[in-house]
Amino acid sequence: MRKRNVNPSVDTRETLLRLAARSFATQGYTATTMRSIADQAGIEAASIYYHFSSKEELVDIVMEHGADSIVRHINEHFDALPANAGADDRFKAALVGQMSALIKFGDYALAHGRLLSQLPDKVRERQIKRRERHQRLWTTVFDDLRKEGFLREDVDIALCRVFVLGFINSVQTWFDPKKGSLDKVADQFITMFFEGVQPAAKRRRSGRRKELAASS
Amino acid sequence: MRKRNVNPSVDTRETLLRLAARSFATQGYTATTMRSIADQAGIEAASIYYHFSSKEELVDIVMEHGADSIVRHINEHFDALPANAGADDRFKAALVGQMSALIKFGDYALAHGRLLSQLPDKVRERQIKRRERHQRLWTTVFDDLRKEGFLREDVDIALCRVFVLGFINSVQTWFDPKKGSLDKVADQFITMFFEGVQPAAKRRRSGRRKELAASS
DNA sequence: GTCTATAGATTGATAGAC
DNA sequence: GTCTATCAATCTATAGAC
Numbered sequence: 001m002r003k004r005n006v007n008p009s010v011d012t013r014e015t016l017l018r019l020a021a022r023s024f025a026t027q028g029y030t031a032t033t034m035r036s037i038a039d040q041a042g043i044e045a046a047s048i049y050y051h052f053s054s055k056e057e058l059v060d061i062v063m064e065h066g067a068d069s070i071v072r073h074i075n076e077h078f079d080a081l082p083a084n085a086g087a088d089d090r091f092k093a094a095l096v097g098q099m100s101a102l103i104k105f106g107d108y109a110l111a112h113g114r115l116l117s118q119l120p121d122k123v124r125e126r127q128i129k130r131r132e133r134h135q136r137l138w139t140t141v142f143d144d145l146r147k148e149g150f151l152r153e154d155v156d157i158a159l160c161r162v163f164v165l166g167f168i169n170s171v172q173t174w175f176d177p178k179k180g181s182l183d184k185v186a187d188q189f190i191t192m193f194f195e196g197v198q199p200a201a202k203r204r205r206s207g208r209r210k211e212l213a214a215s216s
Numbered sequence: 217m218r219k220r221n222v223n224p225s226v227d228t229r230e231t232l233l234r235l236a237a238r239s240f241a242t243q244g245y246t247a248t249t250m251r252s253i254a255d256q257a258g259i260e261a262a263s264i265y266y267h268f269s270s271k272e273e274l275v276d277i278v279m280e281h282g283a284d285s286i287v288r289h290i291n292e293h294f295d296a297l298p299a300n301a302g303a304d305d306r307f308k309a310a311l312v313g314q315m316s317a318l319i320k321f322g323d324y325a326l327a328h329g330r331l332l333s334q335l336p337d338k339v340r341e342r343q344i345k346r347r348e349r350h351q352r353l354w355t356t357v358f359d360d361l362r363k364e365g366f367l368r369e370d371v372d373i374a375l376c377r378v379f380v381l382g383f384i385n386s387v388q389t390w391f392d393p394k395k396g397s398l399d400k401v402a403d404q405f406i407t408m409f410f411e412g413v414q415p416a417a418k419r420r421r422s423g424r425r426k427e428l429a430a431s432s
Numbered sequence: 433g434t435c436t437a438t439a440g441a442t443t444g445a446t447a448g449a450c
Numbered sequence: 451g452t453c454t455a456t457c458a459a460t461c462t463a464t465a466g467a468c
Contacts, residue, residue, distance in 0.1 A: 029244065030244060033462085034463085045461095046463080047435070049462095049463070149417075149418060189375070189379065192412070193412065194413055251442085260452070260454080262452080262453075262455095266451055270444080
C-alpha cells in the first residue's frame with residue numbers, strides 16, 4: 001500500500017512553479033506579482049513564502065528548470081542513438097530533443113528564452129552560466145557535421161548555427177501538437193536545411209541581374 | 217536663415233521615445249518606470265506627462281514606430297527594384313529590408329517583437345492590427361516564390377515561412393555591424409536557403425538507418 | 433501549511449508654482 | 451516645459467495566530 005500525499009506541500013510547490021513559469025513567460029518578471037500567482041493557486045500571497053523565500057528564488061528555480069529540461073532532453077536523444085550514429089544523426093537528435101523540450105516544458109523553456117534581460121542581476125549571472133552547457137553542446141554538433149563532410153566548405157558555420165537555432169526557438173510560437181508531430185517537422189526542416197528549397201531545374205541560376213545583390 | 221529649435225520639445229519628445237523603447241525592449245513593460253525614463257533624460261517623472269498623457273500612450277507610440285519602420289523599410293527595398301524583378305529579387309528585398317529595420321531601429325523593433333504579451337489589452341489589440349500589413353506582405357512574397365517556380369513542390373510553405381522569419385528575427389541577437397554587412401549575410405542566407413548546406417558529393421543519401429527517423 | 437494584518441518601498445498620475 | 455509636492459494604489463515581504 002503506497003502512501004499518497006503524505007506531504008501535500010510538494011504538490012502546492014509544483015503548482016506554484018508551474019503557474020509562476022507561465023506568468024513569467026507571458027507577462028515578464030516584474031509584471032508577475034506574488035498575489036496573481038497565489039490567486040491562481042487558490043491561496044494567499046503570504047503563503048507562497050512558506051515554499052519559496054522570495055520572488056527571486058522563485059524565478060531562479062523556474063529558469064533552472066527551463067535550462068535543465070532542454071539539455072536533459074537533448075542528452076536523452078543522444079543516448080538513444082546507436083554507437084555507429086553519424087554527425088547527421090546527432091544533429092537530428094539535438095534538433096528533436098530541443099524542440100520537444102520547448103513544447104513539453106513550454107512555459108519553463110519560454111521563460112528561459114525570453115526572461116534573461118529582465119532578471120535581477122544575481123539570477124541573471126547564474127542563468128548565463130547554465131546556458132554554457134547548452135552552447136557547448138551545439139558547438140560540438142556543428143563541428144562534427146563539418147568534420148564528417150555534411151557541410152559545404154563555403155558555408156559559414158556561425159551563420160549556420162544562428163540559422164538553425166533561430167528556427168528551433170521559433171517553434172514555440174507556431175507549433176501545434178494537434179496538427180502534426182515534431183519528428184515530421186524536424187524531417188522537413190532537415191531536408192530544407194541540407195538540400196535547399198530550390199527545384200533541381202533552377203539550380204545554379206548564376207548571376208542574373210547581379211547588380212541587385214549589391215544594392216541595399 | 218533656417219530657424220533652429222524653435223520648439224525644443226520635439227527633441228525632448230524624441231529622446232523620451234528612444235529611451236522608453238530601449239527600456240521597454242530590455243526590461244519589459246511593467247519593469248520600465250516613468251521615473252527611470254525621466255532620470256535617463258535628465259528631467260523629472262512628472263515632466264513626461266507634458267509630452268505623453270500616460271505610460272500606455274508612450275508604449276503605444278513605441279510599438280507603432282517599431283511596426284512602421286519594418287514595413288516601411290521593406291517597401292523601400294521593393295520600390296528600388298526594377299520592373300522586371302523576379303520573385304527571388306523581391307524575396308531578397310524583403311529579407312534585407314526587414315533585417316536592416318531590425319538593426320537600424322533596434323529598440324523599437326525589439327519592443328515590437330518581444331512586448332506583445334506584456335501590453336495592456338487596448339494597446340495589444342491595436343498592435344495586432346498593425347502586424348497584419350506585415351503578415352500579408354510576406355504571404356505575397358512566398359506565394360510568388362512558389363508561382364515562379366523557386367520552391368520545390370514538396371516544400372511546405374508555412375514551414376518555409378517560419379523558417380525564414382525565425383532566422384530574420386534572430387538577427388538582432390547576434391548581428392554586429394562592425395563585423396560585416398547585412399547584404400552579405402542576406403546573400404549567404406539565400407544561398408543556404410535555396411541550395412542547402414550539403415556538399416554535392418553527399419546529395420541524396422537515401423534512407424540510411426531509416427528507423428532513426430521514426431524515434432522521437 | 434495557510435491565514436490575517438500590516439510594514440515599508442515604489443508606482444502612475446495630478447495640481448499648481450515658476 | 452519643467453519643477454516640487456503629494457496622493458492613492460500596489461508591490462514584496464514579515465510577524466504571529468491558528
